[in-house]
Amino acid sequence: MSSRGPAPSLPASTDRIRADIDAMFTALLSEPEDQSARLFEAMRYAALGGKRLRPLLTIASANLFGVPESYSLWAGLAVECVHVHSLIHDDLPCMDDDDLRRGRPTVHCAFDEATAVLAGDALLALAFEILADPATHPSAEVRAHLTVELARASGASGMAGGQMIDLVAEGIELDLDGITRLQRLKTGALINWCVDAGAILGEAPSDHRLSLRGYGQCLGLAFQIADDLLDHRGDEAVVGKRVGKDEARGKATFVTLLGEERARQQADLLVEQAIAHLHAFDRRAAQLETIARYAVTRDR
Numbered sequence: 001m002s003s004r005g006p007a008p009s010l011p012a013s014t015d016r017i018r019a020d021i022d023a024m025f026t027a028l029l030s031e032p033e034d035q036s037a038r039l040f041e042a043m044r045y046a047a048l049g050g051k052r053l054r055p056l057l058t059i060a061s062a063n064l065f066g067v068p069e070s071y072s073l074w075a076g077l078a079v080e081c082v083h084v085h086s087l088i089h090d091d092l093p094c095m096d097d098d099d100l101r102r103g104r105p106t107v108h109c110a111f112d113e114a115t116a117v118l119a120g121d122a123l124l125a126l127a128f129e130i131l132a133d134p135a136t137h138p139s140a141e142v143r144a145h146l147t148v149e150l151a152r153a154s155g156a157s158g159m160a161g162g163q164m165i166d167l168v169a170e171g172i173e174l175d176l177d178g179i180t181r182l183q184r185l186k187t188g189a190l191i192n193w194c195v196d197a198g199a200i201l202g203e204a205p206s207d208h209r210l211s212l213r214g215y216g217q218c219l220g221l222a223f224q225i226a227d228d229l230l231d232h233r234g235d236e237a238v239v240g241k242r243v244g245k246d247e248a249r250g251k252a253t254f255v256t257l258l259g260e261e262r263a264r265q266q267a268d269l270l271v272e273q274a275i276a277h278l279h280a281f282d283r284r285a286a287q288l289e290t291i292a293r294y295a296v297t298r299d300r
Contacts, residue, residue: 042119061198074136081127088120153193162186188220218274225267228253
């Protein structure tokens with residue numbers, strides 16, 4: 001996706017982290033022997049697999065402050081619950097009306113719409129149950145801080161508000177500032193929470209939190225531009241979902257406003273700006289730098 005060559009490889013530890021997140025989901029979402037089993041099946045169907053970018057960011061940020069991975073894994077699992085919840089609901093006929101996700105039928109197609117709504121709701125609730133658990137951090141104050149920040153990132157002032165703007169935007173023409181605000185909320189708020197969560201877990205000073213928030217804001221926009229480029233010219237078999245949807249709906253994106261080449265350049269610039277926010281951490285932030293470069297050179 002980038003003019004700078006092939007995507008950088010993520011650290012080998014990311015495969016282990018993905019496996020750990022899948023194992024945690026499998027354990028938490030084992031089916032009960034009652035009539036709610038179908039709900040757990042749908043939650044597990046949606047939750048297993050995926051890039052796990054958000055847990056990777058959470059863990060990489062927490063590593064800057066020497067946080068035990070046992071804590072940051074739980075925080076990463078919580079934000080992944082919110083992310084999967086958003087994917088289930090975004091795919092519904094009343095939202096983006098998609099029938100393919102990660103190369104297979106979306107939850108409402110594999111099950112039904114009512115089950116999909118409940119699965120998304122239950123995953124959102126599970127996120128906060130996880131954050132409230134002492135396994136996430138021994139300090140109740142830290143857990144409360146993580147919880148309120150994730151609630152803000154997920155709700156009307158974050159992801160849900162961005163989705164509302166996105167729905168309304170199909171009938172109006174947004175300019176670049178409008179698209180930027182939309183994506184800072186819809187995509188960027190959760191990404192920003194991930195890097196901020198690492199600092200909260202590490203009880204880091206405010207200047208370090210500010211640096212990571214700057215990184216997260218730039219990365220969130222770069223990530224969305226990469227998504228827009230994949231929708232514009234990606235390979236559906238590789239991407240794992242329908243492409244060309246935005247153009248078919250006449251929807252304004254970074255690509256439609258800037259053009260393909262300028263959008264790529266803007267994504268590259270945002271990555272460099274994100275990395276510049278990490279200067280205070282020196283080479284300790286190498287994993288966050290690699291994740292940022294991967295985010296705009298990925299093919300799915």
